[in-house]
Amino acid sequence: MKELHVKSLLPVRLDKYLMEQFPALNLGRLNKALRENKIKLNGKKQPLSTRVQNGDIIRLFLRDDQLENRPLPLAVFVYEDDDMIVANKPAGIEVDGPSADTLLKRVQAKLASEGKATQAVLCHRLDTGTSGLILLAKNSRAEQFLTSAIKARSIEKRYLCVTFGRPQPPAALMHDYLLKDADRGIVKIVNSPAGGAKEVITGYETLAVSGRLALLEVELVTGRTHQIRAHLAHIGCPILGDSKYGNNAANRELHFKYQALCAWELRFPAQIEDEPFAHLAGRVFHAEKPWYCRQLTDGTLQ
Known part of the structure; x- marks a missing residue:
């Protein structure tokens, strides 16, 4: 201060x-x-x-x-080729926007530091408090391929998160509907498409439990705003550190500033017909597992 x-x-x-x-x-x-x-x-x-x-x-x-005008940190690249980048976003920075420090600015700074004139384009987004993998395109051909693949759900996205509460059953594929409340900047899960609510499908599997907490691997089948956060809160197991949908008393007690949610895995389809991107068929990319995964598994966090 x-x-x-x-x-x-x-x-x-x-x-x-x-x-x-x-x-x-x-x-x-x-x-x-x-x-x-x-x-x-x-x-x-x-x-x-x-x-x-x-x-x-x-x-x-x-x-x-x-x-202060400190040098901008450089983005961490998990993968890069002539067409695309898989970057690892830390929790706490926006993917893009007016802020001096965003993931996109870190990516451009890294490219510039390596003498590359390429301008990367975001193909999807993550919430500011969520860490993990982001796909960026280096050219219009790659942008079209990646955005189309994401829209068609042929690129699978899996997340790791810690919930306050143990979900029952320990594994499930949840089908519900999501309704945006633009005035309040939140979404809510409902059981019918009334009012323009859109279908949401979220799968989860419990990997470990510790006291009141659970470590989940989550598959994002549809990709709606705040989907994982709202869907898990809907079943009474909000993500730890989530100030919008979570348990703020628990967040303060366990000193979580950002939601314990990481976009951990991107999985490309086994077959890709678009020849320039055929080399990506079957490729799986992972972010480094966040520190809270280890602490929950060994019982330090509970």
Whole structure:
């Protein structure tokens, strides 16, 4: 946390004052910080257009690396060829957007560091708090192939997660419907397609249990917004660390800032007729298993 005591003879906008103090900040980052309640003026959340004046106190609940022009971390590539990239996204960064640090910017920084002029394009997304594998295309041909394969569900996606609660039965293929609540920025699971709800299919298998917790491997059959998080919460087993659909008391107790959810596996179909991508047939890519998998398996986390 940074505390600033404003020293200005004339009133100045809050956003302008902060960008003068911290050149690494931009309007995108400031708006995001304000939405997340990380900027306080005299102890209160105020619009960025508010005029600050001599003697005001500003508190910024941002990390040092968010306030400084530090070199952007380079993305970790699990796989790369002339057409595509499989990158491993850490929890806590967006895949894309106005923030100075996103997965896409890390990918471009890595390509630039290797002297490659290619501009990568995202073919799907992960929530900010979810870690794991992301597919990116280096050209329009690969973008069309990958996005079509994802839409057709021929690329299988499997996740690892820790739930607060042990699902019963220990393994199942869940069929329900998902309804978006755009005003609240959430989704909910319902048992019929009424109101425009869309079909969701989520499979899970319990790999290990520890106290109140369970480690699951989840297959994302359909790919809806917040599907895994909402579907597991619907059966009474929310993902640990999920502040939107989960148990916040448990999240605080076990010190989970982001949801314990990792896009662990991408599996390409056994046969691919599109010749330029035939070499991907049967290929399976994995992210490194998150630390919480080991801790749950050995009983450290429970």
